[in-house]
Amino acid sequence: MTLALAFALMAAQPVTPQPQPEPDTAAQQDDFSGVDWEKEFGVEKRQVDPATGELPVDPYVQSPANAGATPFSGAGMAKAFGGQEGIRTIIDRFVDLNTTDPRIEAIFKNQDLVRLRRTLFEQFCYLLDAGCTYTGRDMKTAHKDLGTTRADLNALVENLQRAMRENDVPFAAQNRLLAKLAPMDKDVVER
C-alpha cells in the first residue's frame, strides 16, 4: 500500500519543474539599492556647503532676539564659563553627551551637528556676554517637528549640567544660565 501511494505521488509530481511565470520577483522586492528615496518622497537634497560644512536651512530673519533671552551684562558670567574657549569646550561636550545619550540620541540622528555646535556656541556666548552675536533660528522654529517631550528636555538639562560641572563652572553660575533657558520650555518642547 505504501508503494502504491509513492507511485501515485510520483505521478502527481511533474517530472521537470515548470518555469516560474515571473522569475526573481521576491529578490527584486527586497532590492532597493537603486531607489532614490529623496526623489521617491519628493524630498529636496540638501548639499553641504564646502566652506562651512553646514547644510542649508529654510530662510529666516536673523536677529540676536532669536536666542530667546536677554544677555547678562558685565564680565562675571563669561569669566565663570572660561570665556569663549571655555564655552566652546562646554558646548562640544554638551553636544557629544546629547548625541550619545540613549534617552535622546534618536532626536539628534541625521541632524546638522556642525551647525548645531556653531549656533549653540553663539547662543551661549551671546547670552553670557562673552563677545558674540547669535545668528541662528528662534527656538520655536529650530525645534519644530522634533517631537521633543518634557522628559527629553530634562535629559538635555542634565547633560548641560554635567558639561558645565566637568568644566568647573560654579553651581550658582550654572543656575543663572539655566534661569535664562528655563522659560524657553514651551518653545523647545513639542509634545
Next chain:
Amino acid sequence: MTVLAGLSIWLSVAPEAHADPLFDGGKLILTNGISTIEGASGGGLASWATIAGMETDRGVGVSAHVTGIELADYGWQSHGVSVGIKDRLELSYARQNFDTRKVGAALGLGEGYRFNQDIFAAKVRLVGDTVYGSTLLPQISVGVQHKRSLDGTIVKAVGAKSAEGTDFTASATKLFLSKSVLVNATARLTNANQFGLLGFGGPNQTDRTLQFEGSVAYMLTPRLVVGGEYRTRPSNLAIAREDDAHDLFVAWAFTRNATVTAAYADVGSVATFDGQRGALVSLQFAF
C-alpha cells in the same frame, strides 16, 4: 510598491524613537520633593505644590518613604506610599505612629502608649512648573488630606470633637534658578490637633482655621539641598497648648531614585510636655 516599502521601514523605526514608557522616570532630581510627615510630597513639614514620583507629564511615578523623629520625650515613626500621575495628580497614603514613652504613664495611658493615624491624601497641580516657565508663575497645587485617628476614645477624652478630619491645602512652589533658591508657601485649612494624632477640633476652636506653611531651600548641587520650614498650627484643645513647628533640613539625593533627609525639628509643646525638639531622618525611594 516603493511607497509601501518605505512606509514599512518608517514604521519599524518610529516606535524606537517615540515610545513613551509608562514609568518614564524623567523628572529632574529632587523636583518631586521629599515625603512630608503627612505623606504628601513637599519638604519634611510643609506640603508643597510638587507631585510625587519621578514621572513627567507623559508617565506615572511612585514613591515610598519612612521617617523617624526623636523628640525630647516622644518617638515618631511614619511611612507611606504615593503615586504621581502625569506630574498632575498625586495620591498618597501615610501611617503615623507616635510613641508616648514615659509620658504615656504620666498621662495615665500607660508607658509606651502609641497614638496612630492614617492619612489619605490627593493633590492636583493646577498651573505652572517649579522649574520651567516664567519665574512669575510658580507651580500651584491644591490638596485634600483626610486623616483618621485610630484612638477615637482617647482623643475625645482629651477634648477633641472628632477622631476624623480633613485638611485642605493650596501651595505655590518655585525654584528661582538665578538665586538657586526654592520657595514654597502653603495655606492650610485645618482643625487637626498635633497633626490629627490628638483628634480634630476642641473646646477652644471646633472649626478649621487658616494656617500657613513656608519653606525656603538653597541648592548646593543638583542633588543636595539645605533649607528651613515654618508651620503654624491651631491650638484647639483646652488641656494642652499647641505651638508652631519649624525645622532645618538637608536633603541629599544619593542616587536618582533615593533621597535621604536629615533635619532638626521643633514642634514645641506636645500634651503639656514642652520643648519637643530633636532629630528627623527620612528615607525616600522614588521611581
